[in-house]
Amino acid sequence: MFLKKKTTAFTKDYSEQIEKLKQEIDTAEAIVVGAGAGISTSAGMDYGGERFEKYFSDFRKKYGITDMYSGGFYPYDTLEEYWAWWSRHILINRYEASIGKPFKDLLEILKGKDYFVLTTNVDHQFQLAGFDKKRLFYTQGDYGLWQCSRPCHDKTYDNEAAVRQMAEEQKDMKIPMKLIPKCPVCGTPMTMNLRCDMTFVQDEGWYKASDRYKEFLQRNRGLYILFLELGVGANTPGIIKYPFWQMTWKEPKAVYACINYGEAFCPQEIENRAVCINADIGQILEKIADQKNN
Template sequence: MYFGKKTSAFTEPSWARTEQLNKALETADAIVVGAGAGLSTSSGLHYSGPRFETHFGDFIEKYRFPDMYTAGFYPYPTPEEYWAYWSRHIYWNRYDRPVGEAYRLLLELVGGREYFVLTTNVDHCFQDAGFDEERIFATQGDYGLWQCSLPCCERTFGNEEAVRRMVELQRDMRIPTELVPKCPACGRPMAMHLRCDDRFVQDAAWYAAQARCTGFLSRHRTGRVVYLELGVGGNTPAIIKYPFWRFTRENPDAVYACINPEPWPLPVEIAPRAVWIGADIRKTLEEIIKSRAK
């Protein structure tokens, strides 16, 4: 979208790239963190495997789901069963889960600096790890919020109390009918506040966060800026990856850094000022912090 030619990822030893990233972070005027699902995965929030099997064994037995992502898109036959699944999904990924070591380590690296977080994650881990809420823009929604399914209004609604009751009272993969959530404004069914289609609600809080993010990026179009991309996949590259490439190209003092086990070809225009580390995010951040303590 932004570049006509790409080059393959770097092949230097990982320790050399880690040192290069550490130096860029230590000398940066500003750090823009762009985070995708890989950051939460590195923190142990896996959507498949033992964690999925422990909390969703009955759904797996009935539907043979391979992971939570697939289960979330299934057309359940009744709203009672739909919310039995989704209340558990919200509960285990938003309200009863560890913050994750990768988030704690990241906060240790950037917490005292001029930083901003742009993330497609919806699990609220940044906030729970202690990142400043005024420095976070979660573009794709939040598991802790519901919206009207129509929607009839540009509002979102906190769901913690309702979700906990659904989890507590559900039986045989169904919640009590009286717990099926309805929009308090119009009475229609509630929906998850996740960007799945054009019905996603961008409420006042969403626009305020967007404005703070836009302002931060505008103030730091020049100078020593590190665009630190963590665990971003190929589903929505236009939100983080492509803008980070463009910002780096436009600012000759900027550095683009990416920590992701999955390689992604880099544009030739920014390759001399780019650092790609094909390793686990948590382990890489831990390595940087340990190197600073020596």
């Protein structure tokens, strides 16, 4: 359909683009937010560097792991090691993480608007910031949920109490064998409810959120919709980026906006209805939120 040639739509002085985006937010009849890892990174939840070294230096020294993302895919020899990694990872990124300011600023910006959030993030930041759960669709899972690794059934399980116990009792990068979670139905070891292969469980909550997202899009067809993309990279463009481009192209009143440091672009076919800002997401959202309150 298009996408053969990328085109950027920003200047070095992006103050004009910020003002244009603010106007689009103010006048839009509905806003669909598509959020990727970039907004969490902007909030300080970096998976590498000093933050990784602070919490996982022992895993780096033993296994050569260099960041939290790759550590989740490492082929540990035992489940005791696997869950030592994951319990620590979940604890710092889900249960002990503070609310990122970009999320709070975004909520302030959307106040009074008819909005919906589609996200590939799994860190629960939107709900921590106070977003309405019924306006959220976490497509790729949640750090706070486990599932059967087989999987023998389509149900997920909250893991906070078990994660905290694992993190507290682990020694030498291993948890006690007795803490390895097992499926209550078939006895198979549990695993993370994260979309990384064909075993990902889409539970009842996932389907309800999917239906609410579809209903939101259907209800707002033909209206002045702003598709606001925040920090979506190239890993899964088919979930947010490409659909946003296509829906903007099909809807004559729709506008596409993108804030993404180093990856702010759009197809030429929608350039006249696009706002692309190549800058830190948190800085831009803070400016817009401040302008709204002044």
